[in-house]
Amino acid sequence: MKIYNTLTRQKEEFVPIDEKEIKIYVCGPTVYNYFHIGNARPFVVFDTLRNYLQYRGKNVKFVQNFTDVDDKIINKAREEGVDASEISEKYVEEYYKDAAALNVQKASVHPKVTENMNEIIGFVQGLIDKGYAYEIDGDVYYSTRKFSDYGKLSKQNIEDLESGARIEVGEKKKDPLDFALWKAQKKQDEIAWESPWGMGRPGWHIECSVMSTKYLGETIDIHAGGQDLTFPHHENEIAQTEAQTGKPFANYWMHNGYITIDNEKMSKSKGNFFTVRDILKDYDGEVMRFFLLSGHYRSPINFSQELMEQAKNSLARMQNAKLHLQHLIQNGEGSMTHDEAAQFANLEKYRDKFNNAMEDDLNTADAISAVFELIRDMNTVTKDGASKEFSEKSLSLLDELTGVLGLLRKEASDTEMDSEIQKLIEERQEARKAKNFARADEIRDVLKEKGITLKDTPQGVQIIRESC
Template sequence: MKIYNTLTRKKEDFVPIDENEIRIYVCGPTVYNFFHIGNARPFVVFDTLRKYLEYRGKNVKFVQNFTDVDDKIINKAREEGVSAGEISEKYIEEYFRDAQALNVKKATVHPRVTENMNEIIAFVQDLIDKGYAYEAEGDVYYSTRKFAEYGKLSGQNIEDLESGARIEVGEKKQDPLDFALWKARKTDDEIAWESPWGMGRPGWHIECSVMSTKYLGETIDIHAGGQDLTFPHHENEIAQTEAHSGKPFANYWMHNGYITIDNEKMSKSKGNFFTVRDILQNYDGEVMRFFLLSGHYRSPINFSRELMEQAKNGLARMRNAKLHLEHLISTGSEGMTERETAAFAELGKYRDKFIECMEDDLNTADAISAVFELIRDINTDTKDGGSKEFAEKCLGLLDELTAVLGLLRNDDSAGELDDEIRKLVDERQEARKAKNFARADEIRDLLAAKGITLKDTPQGVQIIRE
């Protein structure tokens, strides 16, 4: 497998530290609200990376944190008159609801900042002891210039950074480029912990360094997140972690591209800010997942209703292929023919093509195209019906590949019919047998209004969802 490494700015062969366990850390959400479509992209993309590696027989230890201490959480708690802990707990639960709708698998570990405070304090103290950090009236700052390789991930140099750096009012750092590792408590109602520097809480960047090191070790295989995290968050993580351990932090850095909304940057002030919960009111989670995987993860993608409708139609093609094969399994003939045996052997090329695409820096866009080519050939091979065994084998191959993409996992949307629709289908069949074509047509129209099309075949009625 080849992965584009942000650190080296080129595609590299992916060589795990330990073939028996691939270690991946992905930056998780700050839990003060529902996560938005921009957050959803790294969650879906790197969940797909994990699924693919597991499909290829690898054991993956996948860590994604929850930032449950932050100014945004504190401000939200003040607005609602509750504790910061109540806010973070609520939105961690809401995260799991929306992530499940997107078929994002739970991480091996979901560490929280509040559960790792002793380790964070010890990590900060170690950086002070090693001369990379200093205390200033209860705050602790990292001395950026002490880390000689600062800027290696983002490709920036100290001189360029220095020209735009400022010391904000209230900050006590010695250099504008220094960043906070620990923040002194400012007000009595602010959540805080005891530390050698007084009551306070950690800075944002230190959290991931500590949790990655604790749960995955000093050097990990892949650190991933959105492109917006490259600088300063991931750059600062490298500086802290490598100063602490003296070893490389991560061998591969992966970053997904931005999402624009109708070709504009997402912004609450522009009124084009969409949470996943908002979008789920109009589209099911698998449509959103299909949309997020339909472009290469490193490329920017544009979110619009038109493109979501295209994703909905594309996913419908997959679902209808599954429905068609399920129909054949229940109505097809017994025993595969020689023609079907040869046809199924030929279909194996699409598995090879799918794997080739995914091995090429997780090219999900081309992998989806390979699935559609598979569906096209299956439809051609079964246009006049076929055997149950051939349909089962085709469905198995389709299910194998779509599972890697996290698609066709939702039974309710992938072909399972509710009782009302099933009764209408059966009633229409009875009406046709009784030559009551007016009622049959009426039922057909009722089903069409629900997005269900019926196709009469020699093997029986085939149900197609829009």
């Protein structure tokens, strides 16, 4: 597999440190609100990376943190008159709900900042002891100039960074380029922990260095996140971690591209800020996942209602292909004929096409195209029916590939429809048997309004979902 490495700015052959276990760290959400569509992209993209590696027989240890200590959490707690932990705990649970709607699996470990405070304090002290950090009035800062490779991820040099650096009001750091490792408690209502430097809490960057090394080791295979994290967050993680360990932090850095909203940057002030919870009111989570995987992960992607409708219709094509095969299995019989065996062997080439796309820097756009080519040929073969064995093998292949993408896990099969729709379908069948065609047509129209078309075939009634 080839991966585009942000560190080297080129595609590289992916060579794991240990073939027995691939170690991946992905930056998770700051839990003070529902996560938005921009956050959703790395969650879906790197969940798909894990799926693919596991599909190829690899064992993956996947760590994604929760930032449950942050100014935004403290400010929201003040607004609502509650403890900061209530805010963070609430939105951790809300994250799990929305992630599940997108078919994003839980990480191997979901560490929280508050659960790793001793390790964070020890890490900061280690940097002080090594001469990479210093304390002033309870605040601890990292001496950026002490790390000679600073800027190697974002390809910036110290001189360029210096021109734009500022010391904010209240900061006492020695150099504008230095960043906070530990922040002294400023107000009594701020959440804080005891430390060698007084009551305080961690800076943002230190948490990921600590949790990555704790749960995955000093050097990991892949560190991933959104493009916006390249600088300063990931740059600072490298500086801290490599100063502490003396070893490379991550061998491969992967960053997904930005999302715009109707070709504009997402902004609350512009009124185009959408949380996943908002979007789920209008679209199924699988539609959103399909949309997020429909372009290459490194390319910018534009979110709009028109594009979501296209994703909805495309996913419906996939769902209908699955329903069609389920229908043939339910009503078919027998083993594959000689011709069907040859036809199925021809369909298997799409597995190779799918894998080749995924091997090329996780090209999910081309992988989805391979799935649709498979569906096209599959439909051609089965348009007049098929043996049960051929249908089962075809469905297994379809499930295999869409499963890697995290799609068709919530398929609407005949047996999983809600009771009202199932009763209408059965009533229509009875009306047709009784030659009450007026009632049968009436039920057909009612079902069509609900996005369901019934197609009478030699193998029985086929149910087609027009939307998801």
